[in-house]
Structures are given as C-alpha cells and as structure tokens.
Amino acid sequence: MYLGVDCGTQSTKVVVVDIDAAAILGEASRPHRLIEGTNGRREQHPGDWLEAFRGAFQDAVAKANIDPRAVRAIGISGQQHGMVALDRDGEPVYPAKLWCDTETADHNAALVERLGGEAGCLERLGLVLQTGYTASKLAWLRDTHPEAYRRIDSLLLPHDYLNFWLTGERVSEAGDASGTGYFDTRRREWRLDVFAEIAPELDARAVLPRLIDARQPAGVVRPALARELGLAEGVVVSSGGGDNMLGAIGTGNIRPGEITMSLGTSGTICAHSSEPVQAESDMVANFCSSDGGWLPLICTMNVTSATTRIRELFGLELDDFGEHIASAPIGAEGVLMLPFFDGERVPALPHASASLLGLTGTNLTRANLCRAVMEGATFGMRYGLEQLGSLAAGARQIRLIGGGSKSPVWRQMVADITGIPVISPRVTDAAALGAALQAAWCERRGDVALDALCERLVVLDEATRAEPVPAGVAAYEAVYTRYRQALAERHGIPD
Ligand SMILES: Nc1ncnc2c1ncn2[C@@H]1O[C@H](COP(=O)(O)OP(=O)(O)O)[C@@H](O)[C@H]1O
Numbered sequence: 231m232y233l234g235v236d237c238g239t240q241s242t243k244v245v246v247v248d249i250d251a252a253a254i255l256g257e258a259s260r261p262h263r264l265i266e267g268t269n270g271r272r273e274q275h276p277g278d279w280l281e282a283f284r285g286a287f288q289d290a291v292a293k294a295n296i297d298p299r300a301v302r303a304i305g306i307s308g309q310q311h312g313m314v315a316l317d318r319d320g321e322p323v324y325p326a327k328l329w330c331d332t333e334t335a336d337h338n339a340a341l342v343e344r345l346g347g348e349a350g351c352l353e354r355l356g357l358v359l360q361t362g363y364t365a366s367k368l369a370w371l372r373d374t375h376p377e378a379y380r381r382i383d384s385l386l387l388p389h390d391y392l393n394f395w396l397t398g399e400r401v402s403e404a405g406d407a408s409g410t411g412y413f414d415t416r417r418r419e420w421r422l423d424v425f426a427e428i429a430p431e432l433d434a435r436a437v438l439p440r441l442i443d444a445r446q447p448a449g450v451v452r453p454a455l456a457r458e459l460g461l462a463e464g465v466v467v468s469s470g471g472g473d474n475m476l477g478a479i480g481t482g483n484i485r486p487g488e489i490t491m492s493l494g495t496s497g498t499i500c501a502h503s504s505e506p507v508q509a510e511s512d513m514v515a516n517f518c519s520s521d522g523g524w525l526p527l528i529c530t531m532n533v534t535s536a537t538t539r540i541r542e543l544f545g546l547e548l549d550d551f552g553e554h555i556a557s558a559p560i561g562a563e564g565v566l567m568l569p570f571f572d573g574e575r576v577p578a579l580p581h582a583s584a585s586l587l588g589l590t591g592t593n594l595t596r597a598n599l600c601r602a603v604m605e606g607a608t609f610g611m612r613y614g615l616e617q618l619g620s621l622a623a624g625a626r627q628i629r630l631i632g633g634g635s636k637s638p639v640w641r642q643m644v645a646d647i648t649g650i651p652v653i654s655p656r657v658t659d660a661a662a663l664g665a666a667l668q669a670a671w672c673e674r675r676g677d678v679a680l681d682a683l684c685e686r687l688v689v690l691d692e693a694t695r696a697e698p699v700p701a702g703v704a705a706y707e708a709v710y711t712r713y714r715q716a717l718a719e720r721h722g723i724p725d
Pocket residue numbers: 238239240241493494495496534535537538548552631632633634635636637
C-alpha cells in the first residue's frame with residue numbers, strides 16, 4: 231500500500247493506492263486557509279498544511295478501509311515556489327509566501343535586472359525569474375522583515391517542509407528546486423552565487439536543503455509521528471516534488487505528443503523533454519521533471535480561483551454553475567472577461583486587475599458572466615500553449631487534471647479553444663497519484679520502472695474524452711481574436 235499526498239493551494243489531498251491490485255482504494259481532502267491582503271499578499275501558515283494532512287490522512291485511510299500499518303511508503307507533492315523559512319528549532323520565521331503572492335513583484339523585477347536581465351537569468355539559471363518564484367520572496371523578507379530574515383536557519387519549499395516534518399530530513403529534488411530561482415535547471419544544482427546576491431548574510435550551504443535524486447528517499451517517518459498516525463516503523467518517504475512534476479507522472483509520465491494541463495487554483499500546461507530546453511518565450515519555465523528529465527511549463531494564476539469568485543458571487547453550487555455556463559452560447563453574447571483578479575504571471579502582469587468588456591443592456595446575465603469567466607481563464611491557457619511554441623507543437627492529446635477538469639463543459643471548452651483532444655485520468659488529483667507512484671518507485675528500488683507503474687495505475691477515463699468540434703473551434707477562434715485584441719489594448723501585450 232502506498233500513500234500519495236498533494237498539498238495544493240486550496241486543500242491537501244491524500245490517495246491510498248494498492249499497487250499490486252492496481253487499485254485506488256481511497257481519496258480524501260481537507261481545505262487550507264488563505265491569508266490575503268492588499269498589494270498581492272497571499273500566504274499560508276505551514277502548520278495548517280500539517281493539520282490538513284492529518285485530517286485527510288485519517289479520512290483516506292478510513293475510506294480505503296486499510297490498517298495504516300500496511301502503508302510501505304509515502305510520497306509528497308506540493309504547490310511550487312512557496313517560501314518556508316525555518317528557524318533553528320524548525321519553526322517558521324514568517325508565514326509561507328505562496329506562488330500566487332505578487333507583493334514581491336518589484337523585488338523580482340530588481341533581481342532580474344541584477345542578474346543581467348533575461349539573458350543573464352537564462353545563462354545562470356536556465357530560465358527567466360518570474361514573480362512568484364521563491365527568490366524574490368527571500369529578497370522581500372530581507373528588506374521588509376530583517377529580524378525574521380536574520381533568524382533563517384533553513385529554507386524549504388512546501389513539499390520539502392512536509393518531508394521535513396515527516397522525516398526530520400532537510401532535502402530537496404530538482405523538479406521543485408527548479409522554481410526557487412537559485413537553482414540551475416540545466417545542471418540540476420543550486421546556484422550558490424545567485425543565492426549570495428539575494429541573501430548575502432546567509433550561508434547558502436547551511437541554509438539550503440541537501441539535493442537528492444528523484445528516486446532517492448527523503449528518509450523514513452519519525453518514530454513518534456509513525457506512532458501518532460498508526461504507521462509501522464520505517465515507512466519510506468520518497469523525494470516527492472512540485473505538484474506539476476508529480477501531476478505529469480500522475481497523468482502517465484507524459485512523453486512528446488502529450489501535454490498535461492491542470493485547471494487548479496493555477497492553470498498549468500507542461501510538456502516533457504529528455505533534454506534541458508531553452509524555450510522560444512521567456513515566459514516558459516524551463517523546469518526539471520521529477521523523473522530525471524525536464525518539464526517546460528506555463529503557469530497562469532487565475533483559473534479556478536477566478537471561476538470560484540464569480541460562482542460564489544452568485545451563490546451557485548458547482549453543478550448549477552456548470553448548468554449556467556452550458557445555457558449561454560460560445561462567446562457569452564459578447565461578454566468578455568480578462569480574469570486577472572490576482573494579477574497574472576503569463577502574460578507577465580503581476581499588478582494587473584480583471585476587466586469585464588462588451589456589456590450591453592441585453593447581455594448582462596448571470597449565465598453570460600459565468601461563461602465569460604470560464605472562457606477568459608481558458609483563453610489564458612491557449613495563450614500559454616502558444617508561448618510553449620515548438621515544445622507543444624504537434625500535441626495529440628491534453629491530459630486534463632485538477633478540480634476544474636471534473637466539469638464536462640470545461641473539458642469541451644478546452645478541446646474547442648485549443649483544437650486538441652482532451653481526456654482526464656480517473657484520478658483527477660493526479661499530483662497525489664503521481665506522488666504515490668513515485669513512492670512505490672522509490673521503495674521498490676530496482677524492482678519496477680516508473681513507466682510500468684504508470685501503465686498499471688493511470689487509467690484514462692473514456693467518459694471524459696472531448697474532441698474539438700469544428701463549429702465550436704471556429705466560434706471560439708473569433709472570440710479569442712477579441713481576447714488578444716483586449717490584451718493588446720488594455721495591457722500592451724502584442725498580438
Ligand atoms: N465541476 C467543477 N467545475 C468547476 N470547478 C470545479 C469543479 N470541481 C472542482 N472545481 C474547483 O476546483 C478547485 C480545486 O482544484 P484543485 O486542483 O484541487 O486546486 P489546488 O490544487 O490548487 O488546491 C476548486 O476551486 C473547485 O471549486
């Protein structure tokens with residue numbers, strides 16, 4: 231039995247997997263609180279993730295109806311980029327600033343300049359720093375909370391922190407480390423000189439976690455915690471990784487021609503490469519994967535976070551929301567939304583706000599507003615796909631995951647807007663499943679290949695298949711042209 235855990239932005243999800251029976255035995259989730267403020271502040275208390283882990287763990291084990299002593303290994307996936315800065319007692323010196331925090335946008339811009347602009351970043355890191363990466367959060371803490379900064383003893387990412395809590399080990403692996411901004415994604419090693427430019431007072435070698443390979447274990451569960459959770463002694467904790475890396479594994483360890491797209495709080499699109507990549511667009515994050523390869527990725531910030539805002543504004547449950555959208559025509563009778571409520575990463579508009587365009591006396595309906603937010607979020611995904619350029623060219627299939635992929639209307643919208651067939655795996659919490667598969671791969675060292683595990687456990691759900699419909703594709707093409715014009719006029723993003 232293996233356990234996969236995904237600490238996402240909105241919740242922690244746990245899946246219990248029986249590898250030998252090729253069965254998913256139980257799934258559960260517990261929500262997280264978000265601390266939001268003016269100026270783009272978005273933070274969480276790491277302690278809340280531990281509480282959510284405990285609750286979701288107990289629920290998933292109960293649903294699976296297993297004795298927790300049967301669990302052989304655990305894998306942790308986590309929202310990327312969050313800064314978990316700990317003091318020498320392992321306590322956070324400040325709440326975790328999240329991937330979607332834009333309070334540090336000016337620090338990011340200054341850092342890019344200090345590193346020699348986009349070319350300098352590419353040369354030293356293999357990617358261009360974007361607002362949301364860990365580096366600017368550290369620079370921000372140094373500037374604004376020097377007392378907390380001085381107490382930093384170790385600097386972890388959310389999934390590293392959960393590994394640390396489980397095992398007592400401070401380790402990291404290349405996939406998630408890629409998103410820090412002080413890691414060379416081509417050589418898969420920390421960039422100590424870049425770290426020293428951001429945080430000259432800290433000793434990088436002491437503060438940064440030890441790097442391990444994706445297949446190496448982070449450690450074993452601490453005896454006291456094992457007793458509390460009812461686990462056997464010596465349960466292995468695999469390296470884990472960023473949610474996008476483990477989502478790529480949980481969708482079948484994607485290969486050329488396949489794309490993983492996640493409609494979670496963020497929207498992400500990634501393709502796999504066996505070589506380091508240098509994308510045509512600076513907006514592409516040339517991350518490492520968590521299986522030894524690379525995972526060029528695009529991330530937009532306003533996906534289910536945006537749809538949830540409009541859905542809750544109208545007090546709609548998810549099913550009613552879906553029905554409203556289905557009842558409005560493509561293009562929402564001219565209502566167009568640029569849903570940049572939280573600012574945006576791709577396109578790089580960290581200080582942007584949302585716009586609602588094309589309203590008239592006859593099209594101002596609940597159904598059109600609901601449709602416009604989902605369309606706007608999905609146009610953002612198409613824009614992202616275009617930035618991936620040749621890395622996604624020739625894609626034959628989108629494997630759609632994340633909470634939004636549960637919506638049939640959204641799956642069809644993705645197929646029609648991108649022109650690429652869509653299918654979802656049965657387990658749409660693919661990052662949690664990917665973490666369980668990585669845990670089995672790690673624990674059964676030498677015994678089984680990751681691809682073989684994916685073949686057994688990742689089942690694509692035929693009932694979710696959505697093919698692009700020519701009439702829909704044509705109708706959306708015209709609306710997408712309007713979206714691009716609005717991006718150009720309001721935000722100066724060239725067509
Ligand atoms: N059928 C659906 N239609 C639209 N949105 C959905 C649907 N089911 C779940 N969601 C949304 O998915 C989001 C959670 O997605 P998830 O991938 O778990 O996010 P994260 O990993 O960022 O925490 C929630 O905002 C939820 O409202």
